[in-house]
Amino acid sequence: MASSAKHDALALFQSIHFVLTAERILKERDIQIDLVPVPKSLSADCGMAIAFYRRDLEGVCELLTNERCKVSAIYLRTPDGYEEVGE
Amino acid sequence: MIYFDHAATAGNRPDAVGKAMINALESVAANPGRSGHRRSLEAARIVTEARDEIAALIGAPDSSHVVFTKNATEATNLALFGMLKEGDGVVAGLFEHNSVMRPLRHLEKERSIRVLDMPGEARTPVDMDALAGLLKEAHGSIRLVALGSASNVTGQIMPFTQVGELCREAGVLFLVDGAQGAGILDIDVERDRIDALALTGHKSLLGPPGTGALYLRNPDDVSPLLHGGTGSKSEAERQPGFIPDKFEAGTANLVGLAGLTAGIRYVREIGLEHRRAQQAEMLAYLWRRLGEVRGLTRYGTGDPDSQLAVVSFTVNGWDTGHLAHELDRSEVCCRPGLHCAPRAHRTLGTFEDGGTVRFGLSGYNTPIEIDTVIDLLMRIAAG
Numbered sequence: 524m525a526s527s528a529k530h531d532a533l534a535l536f537q538s539i540h541f542v543l544t545a546e547r548i549l550k551e552r553d554i555q556i557d558l559v560p561v562p563k564s565l566s567a568d569c570g571m572a573i574a575f576y577r578r579d580l581e582g583v584c585e586l587l588t589n590e591r592c593k594v595s596a597i598y599l600r601t602p603d604g605y606e607e608v609g610e
Numbered sequence: 611m612i613y614f615d616h617a618a619t620a621g622n623r624p625d626a627v628g629k630a631m632i633n634a635l636e637s638v639a640a641n642p643g644r645s646g647h648r649r650s651l652e653a654a655r656i657v658t659e660a661r662d663e664i665a666a667l668i669g670a671p672d673s674s675h676v677v678f679t680k681n682a683t684e685a686t687n688l689a690l691f692g693m694l695k696e697g698d699g700v701v702a703g704l705f706e707h708n709s710v711m712r713p714l715r716h717l718e719k720e721r722s723i724r725v726l727d728m729p730g731e732a733r734t735p736v737d738m739d740a741l742a743g744l745l746k747e748a749h750g751s752i753r754l755v756a757l758g759s760a761s762n763v764t765g766q767i768m769p770f771t772q773v774g775e776l777c778r779e780a781g782v783l784f785l786v787d788g789a790q791g792a793g794i795l796d797i798d799v800e801r802d803r804i805d806a807l808a809l810t811g812h813k814s815l816l817g818p819p820g821t822g823a824l825y826l827r828n829p830d831d832v833s834p835l836l837h838g839g840t841g842s843k844s845e846a847e848r849q850p851g852f853i854p855d856k857f858e859a860g861t862a863n864l865v866g867l868a869g870l871t872a873g874i875r876y877v878r879e880i881g882l883e884h885r886r887a888q889q890a891e892m893l894a895y896l897w898r899r900l901g902e903v904r905g906l907t908r909y910g911t912g913d914p915d916s917q918l919a920v921v922s923f924t925v926n927g928w929d930t931g932h933l934a935h936e937l938d939r940s941e942v943c944c945r946p947g948l949h950c951a952p953r954a955h956r957t958l959g960t961f962e963d964g965g966t967v968r969f970g971l972s973g974y975n976t977p978i979e980i981d982t983v984i985d986l987l988m989r990i991a992a993g
Binding site for chain 1: 646674845
């Protein structure tokens, strides 16, 4: 179930182009991230997601307003799995 | 050896292009956007960098609107097949390459589109007042105007900025074939109100053959040419509707795109203004010296403000193919014939005699090379 051993939040994107665009922007902001496979419990997509710490949620959510990133969903890890932010 | 065929394919490239390609082939060598392992991600970063580099060159605010093709021809095909619908009217420039004309002629039969000639003539390829009138009188029946950024036969620079403005005012889509001008001319998709811009990597962008791109302002209204694997939405048997994946089925040309990025970076570092000045200098000197050859006729304006360093000419009594072959025997590379642009040669009046000989110069050429070729032409023309 775990997408990344340490990170407890996850951002999903439309495609790898937007994952890598977001990766660059987040790294420029010194936000600690990891690129991980999209958990099958969230999407049947075989693509990649960005794992991050929930303490950085605000910074990552700013991406939602960034047209170039096309974030499709953001999730926080819970004891039972994932909970979508903003749902 | 003197290479005067840069208008067909760049004959020289910065070292960084080959180095980037070798690195992509030997050190990265993975499938971009598919497997998710570190090398696959590195490959995907190379592809994203190429997209970002193109977007920066053409002033596209969002690089996801840049989709990769194998050349400008695939890009114009994607634009025309993807945008045009049954019965649409299209105005086509008088110098258009077959990369635009052949898809249009095919669509005349397949979708009953109507192809209209751009109002104008050889020395004034776009009559702006007449075009404005044509678009106005069409009352919405014209859907698209297709215009090259510059002629591949005469190097004449087309007024794409002004045409873009007219198209936007008239609510007509504007396709620019940037194959010949991109990398030298300042083409800005926002300022020039371009809805679709076709690019090729192997000419003035100094990338390798097999690379190209299409910028699309409104990709939602465009159908893809290819359907297949994208590394996204793999659970679905239908093509994803989001860009850039919608238009990029199949494995990308990783090695080529690595080289293309290096080529465009060089172009941007040198600067378009500088490259344009190089072209102006070359054109002015070449045009003047060609004028000294007896029996030689030049086509184009000869004015660096309205022409790239691409010059077409004929020599009395010489078949263009034989003349180019004679030059090749003296190690001068150039291109004779119709240059895949019969429409341009009909406009110039050179179609019936088999076209012209074309010299396409770049910043890598020198005035000494021009002098050498002129001496050669003088000897050939004198018989």
